[in-house]
Amino acid sequence: GAGVSQSPRYKVAKRGQDVALRCDPISGHVSLFWYQQALGQGPEFLTYFQNEAQLDKSGLPSDRFFAERPEGSVSTLKIQRTQQEDSAVYLCASSLGEGQGNTEAFFGQGTRLTVV
Amino acid sequence: KQEVTQIPAALSVPEGENLVLNCSFTDSAIYNLQWFRQDPGKGLTSLLLIQSSQREQTSGRLNASLDKSSGRSTLYIAASQPGDSATYLCAVRFPPYNQGGKLIFGQGTELSVKP
Numbered sequence: 731g732a733g734v735s736q737s738p739r740y741k742v743a744k745r746g747q748d749v750a751l752r753c754d755p756i757s758g759h760v761s762l763f764w765y766q767q768a769l770g771q772g773p774e775f776l777t778y779f780q781n782e783a784q785l786d787k788s789g790l791p792s793d794r795f796f797a798e799r800p801e802g803s804v805s806t807l808k809i810q811r812t813q814q815e816d817s818a819v820y821l822c823a824s825s826l827g828e829g830q831g832n833t834e835a836f837f838g839q840g841t842r843l844t845v846v
Numbered sequence: 847k848q849e850v851t852q853i854p855a856a857l858s859v860p861e862g863e864n865l866v867l868n869c870s871f872t873d874s875a876i877y878n879l880q881w882f883r884q885d886p887g888k889g890l891t892s893l894l895l896i897q898s899s900q901r902e903q904t905s906g907r908l909n910a911s912l913d914k915s916s917g918r919s920t921l922y923i924a925a926s927q928p929g930d931s932a933t934y935l936c937a938v939r940f941p942p943y944n945q946g947g948k949l950i951f952g953q954g955t956e957l958s959v960k961p
Contacts, residue, residue, distance in 0.1 A: 734889075736889075761947065763948060763949075765949075770953075771953060771954075772850075772935055772937075772951030772952050772953050772954050773890070773935075773937075773949075773951050774951070775948045775949065775950070778948055786948065789948075821889060821890065823890075823949075825947065827947070833877065833878060833895075833939060833947035834880065834892060834895045835880065835892065835937075835947075835949060836892060837882070837889045837890040837891075837892075838889050839888060839889040840888075840889045842887075
């Protein structure tokens with residue numbers, strides 16, 4: 731596709747509910763990242779995929795957060811038993827990833843999650 | 847700990863003024879640095895990417911510089927316009943690259959250009 735696409739754009743979840751956020755990266759991009767952005771803050775890294783392999787999940791805040799990219803394209807970020815502190819914008823980014831010169835990251839519009 | 851800091855947090859200028867946004871980072875051994883723009887309620891738009899071997903990059907009215915030895919980057923905006931109003935984010939890629947080039951972001955500078 732022309733850009734990184736995320737869905738839904740907005741999600742309101744009741745505390746304790748499970749949610750799934752989807753990311754469609756730019757076609758052909760090997761690297762895919764998830765970031766979390768709290769209000770008024772810069773984005774913070776959650777996890778990274780190279781094709782279907784999750785190579786870094788050091789930023790996931792708890793074991794309630796789970797991400798997958800089973801076919802090396804579309805990725806899903808799942809949050810189980812949502813809590814109010816999970817309220818944030820979740821951003822997905824992709825890059826060519828084939829070497830240092832191709833690391834420019836392109837971001838989606840984000841999913842704004844509100845837990846009530 | 848690898849950190850990125852942006853000063854000021856907010857800036858208001860009259861239309862037409864030239865301005866500089868500052869970014870500093872704690873480790874001079876970086877891969878590259880990327881400047882983004884974020885409009886309210888929107889995602890991030892990439893403005894400029896500077897590789898560690900470069901000293902500056904230019905795109906239109908924007909010029910970004912990089913001084914690794916002092917751990918600083920600046921984003922210069924010439925002849926500012928109201929449409930430049932947005933939050934500007936600086937992000938750095940630190941080694942090791944096997945982490946895929948994840949970005950460490952600053953807090954951003956919220957720019958307001960008054961007509």
